[in-house]
Amino acid sequence: MIKAIIKLVLGISLGIILLYLFIYFGGADYLEEFGRKTEQAGKELKQYEKDVKDATTTVEKSLKKLEKAKDKVKEKIP
Numbered sequence: 001m002i003k004a005i006i007k008l009v010l011g012i013s014l015g016i017i018l019l020y021l022f023i024y025f026g027g028a029d030y031l032e033e034f035g036r037k038t039e040q041a042g043k044e045l046k047q048y049e050k051d052v053k054d055a056t057t058t059v060e061k062s063l064k065k066l067e068k069a070k071d072k073v074k075e076k077i078p
Helices: 002-024 027-077
Strands: none
Touching: 002 027
């Protein structure tokens, strides 16, 4: 029981110390920069997603044309 209380107190103390150090050494600036980079990565990912959707649509159209051509060939060949 006492070991658990000691671990709890050490954990809370360590958390407070780490929070203080994070704030003291410019944690807000780090978070702001991280947010900008995350936003930029999101925009790039959105563009990749759009490109993949466009490519998929193009491939689907090509496959439909191929199926139509295949059906025409089957009609002409006995």
